Amino acid sequence: MIPDMWYPVAISGDVTDKKPKGIRRLGEELVLWRDLDGNVVCQGARCPHKGAWLGDGRMKGNAIECPYHGFLFNPEGKCTLTPAMGRDARIPGSLKVPVYPVREKHGLIWVWWGDDRPESELPEIIAPREIKENDRVYDTISWNKPVHYTRYIESVQEFYHVTYVHRDHWLNWLDFMFLYGTKKKFGLDGKENYLKATMIHNHHVETDDDGMTFRYSFDHGEEDNPERSIHYVITFSFPCMVHVETEAFATTSWFSPIDDDHTEHIFRVYEFPQLKPILRHEKLRRAMSTLQCYLEKYVQDPQDYKIMARQEPRISGGGVNKFIPVDEMNAKFIKTRARLLREARERREGVVGAGELSDGMVGDLDMATDEAGSGQPAQRPAEAKRRTPARSNGRSRNGAHANGNANGSGNANGNGSANGNGNGRAKGNGEAVPAAEEVEGWSEDRAAARS
Ligand code: FES
Numbered sequence: 001m002i003p004d005m006w007y008p009v010a011i012s013g014d015v016t017d018k019k020p021k022g023i024r025r026l027g028e029e030l031v032l033w034r035d036l037d038g039n040v041v042c043q044g045a046r047c048p049h050k051g052a053w054l055g056d057g058r059m060k061g062n063a064i065e066c067p068y069h070g071f072l073f074n075p076e077g078k079c080t081l082t083p084a085m086g087r088d089a090r091i092p093g094s095l096k097v098p099v100y101p102v103r104e105k106h107g108l109i110w111v112w113w114g115d116d117r118p119e120s121e122l123p124e125i126i127a128p129r130e131i132k133e134n135d136r137v138y139d140t141i142s143w144n145k146p147v148h149y150t151r152y153i154e155s156v157q158e159f160y161h162v163t164y165v166h167r168d169h170w171l172n173w174l175d176f177m178f179l180y181g182t183k184k185k186f187g188l189d190g191k192e193n194y195l196k197a198t199m200i201h202n203h204h205v206e207t208d209d210d211g212m213t214f215r216y217s218f219d220h221g222e223e224d225n226p227e228r229s230i231h232y233v234i235t236f237s238f239p240c241m242v243h244v245e246t247e248a249f250a251t252t253s254w255f256s257p258i259d260d261d262h263t264e265h266i267f268r269v270y271e272f273p274q275l276k277p278i279l280r281h282e283k284l285r286r287a288m289s290t291l292q293c294y295l296e297k298y299v300q301d302p303q304d305y306k307i308m309a310r311q312e313p314r315i316s317g318g319g320v321n322k323f324i325p326v327d328e329m330n331a332k333f334i335k336t337r338a339r340l341l342r343e344a345r346e347r348r349e350g351v352v353g354a355g356e357l358s359d360g361m362v363g364d365l366d367m368a369t370d371e372a373g374s375g376q377p378a379q380r381p382a383e384a385k386r387r388t389p390a391r392s393n394g395r396s397r398n399g400a401h402a403n404g405n406a407n408g409s410g411n412a413n414g415n416g417s418a419n420g421n422g423n424g425r426a427k428g429n430g431e432a433v434p435a436a437e438e439v440e441g442w443s444e445d446r447a448a449a450r451s
């Protein structure tokens with residue numbers, strides 16, 4: 001299950017008017033393409049005729065053509081041609097694909113996950129100033145990993161793991177030299193300093209007014225030489241963005257949920273202004289950025305993955321961690337996400353009884369405590385449970401959605417509040433699913449299937 005929000009699902013440049021792009025995101029099979037005006041269309045990727053995958057289809061005028069029997073579907077999802085029946089055939093209304101609200105912003109394609117409200121009532125895409133005001137984007141690439149996005153986000157939101165995780169690959173020397181090496185020794189003391197940098201000094205977390213962006217500043221360095229530290233500012237914005245900035249570089253990651261077992265890591269690098277005097281040629285500076293992308297993809301990320309692949313439970317959430325004070329950023333992310341999930345659930349199911357809320361999702365920030373057992377339960381069974389993501393077949397699921405207007409407010413530190421305006425509607429068409437599946441399976445959680 002994921003909170004109701006706009007999710008980045010792909011890089012803008014990867015969606016062209018030449019060929020549809022089939023992806024799996026938010027537990028659904030989706031197909032992205034551009035209409036004749038260049039606007040992105042996002043639809044369910046299963047052809048209603050016999051379930052072929054429209055990601056293998058072709059563009060035909062202002063429509064997508066199914067690769068199996070050539071049925072055409074327009075941007076509204078309506079079938080406009082069934083060639084085997086001829087041009088003048090009457091086309092049954094049920095031959096249609098679901099259409100998802102989609103926007104293109106900040107060089108990415110965003111899909112709305114949540115209740116089925118009119119386009120004009122959808123909230124703005126959340127983007128902090130680090131994204132809005134940064135026009136020095138050099139490169140954006142993406143790849144995926146079999147990891148839940150909560151664990152991915154947790155790993156990038158703190159840097160005190162780097163000393164332990166990113167130390168053994170020969171290409172880590174770039175970080176050693178440029179970040180931790182001293183000029184006096186031409187960076188050659190980098191690895192030695194890197195391994196000594198185990199301490200976080202001066203950590204401080206701020207929350208933006210909307211409660212959806214956290215900014216974490218800290219110094220990472222040696223315990224006994226705090227002056228020899230690297231200053232970091234890490235910004236997190238819901239639902240899944242982590243921006244890292246130091247004096248030496250800036251990168252942004254979006255962890256786009258594919259399903260409960262996989263995440264698409266969209267990684268962006270920016271121009272290094274401080275490299276201008278050294279690398280005069282723009283091409284060289286771009287080459288550095290490209291190198292940084294590939295280092296992240298092929299060196300650092302696999303090192304992180306080695307740890308994440310064996311983490312349990314696979315999905316983080318309220319009650320599963322015992323955080324320490326320098327994990328405040330992680331704690332706030334987990335805490336706020338839990339609240340957003342609860343609000344989404346309330347919008348769909350009506351007000352939840354107090355007993356059902358005592359699920360570790362609404363307590364404190366999950367900090368480690370002195371006494372074993374005095375904190376939250378060791379595991380959140382509901383979130384930790386492995387489940388098979390349901391397939392989207394483009395058909396509606398049964399689900400009674402009570403009208404709700406949830407205004408979540410505050411976390412344990414009193415920071416932030418989120419507004420969720422739920423306009424749940426009862427929908428009764430389509431196949432029935434058991435009540436438990438409605439709660440557990442996130443594909444079934446979409447408030448109303450588009451039809
Ligand atoms: S399966 Fe798509 S046209 Fe037949």
Ligand SMILES: [Fe+2]
Binds near residue numbers: 155
């Ligand atoms: Fe890492």
